[in-house]
Amino acid sequence: MDMVLDYLITFAVIYAVMLTVYFATGLTMTVINKRHPDRRIQKDRDGMKRVRGEIIASLSALATSSVLLSAGYFAQVQGWTLFAPLPLSWWSFPLMFVVCLVLFDAWFYWGHRLLHLPAFYKWHVPHHRSIAPTAWSNDSSTTVDTLIEHGFYLLVWFVLPVPALSVFALRLFDQISGMVGHSGFEYFASKSSRWPSPMICTTFHDLHHSQFHYNYGNFFSFWDRVCGTVHPKYDHLVKAMEETGQVPDFEETKVANKAA
Ligand SMILES: [Zn+2]
Ligand SMILES: [Zn+2]
Secondary structure, eight states: OHHHHHHHHHHHHHHHHHHHHHHHHHHHHHHHHHHOGGGBSSTTOOGGGGHHHHHHHHHHHHHHHHHHHHHHHHHHHHTOSSSOOOOOOTTHHHHHHHHHHHHHHHHHHHHHHHHTSHHHHHHHHHHHTOSSOOGGGTTOOOHHHHHHHHTHHHHHHHHSOOOHHHHHHHHHHHHHHHHHHTSSBOOOOSGGGSTTSOBOOHHHHHHHHHHOSSOOOSSBSHHHHHHTOSOTTHHHHHHHHHHHSSOOOGGGGOOTTOOO
């Protein structure tokens, strides 16, 4: 009975932190975006019309993510995992953070490709109702969608000797970068977010929402480039933003006749 109570407290703390980060990031992005209307990527669409439904869906999806993260952490604390965690140190924390960052990006890419297959798409389509996403859209996902995309946060504890702080830091980074990546306003277009850099800017995932068949990755463009799913105009658009300082007209981003 004590163990159940311990788990429930762990879950509640993690869920409370995730909700705090969600609302703090969403409100911060809303304030910043209001001051920079010129940075809007899809100028003719207002994603904020859907915000109420997206926040309600996010409360549920963040609870699912919290179950996954807290269950994995709890299992490690109980010693139910294959390996004991590396002692937390100046090298083990960043090393395992980077290992998890790279592995999660691969997990997310393939999980996301799976969700776009006809058999799975019904669980992913609610996330795609936002053609012009906002920061609030990041976690607007069904339970099955979240279990697939965030299953990593349960599994990683069982198969790698991860210090807890490395996984918590990854989840925090993933939450904030995901919300910025859905915000619909571009601030990060630069040389470091286009080929040959594997990094991305907000336009990357915005194109996934507006044009659907491209850019499945989460943190990096690596898997999209390897598998040929990167948006054909992505690098060009980022370069144009660097050179002109302007977010290009949305019509210029369209690709003709792309088959699924
Ligand atoms: Zn998708
Ligand atoms: Zn999305």
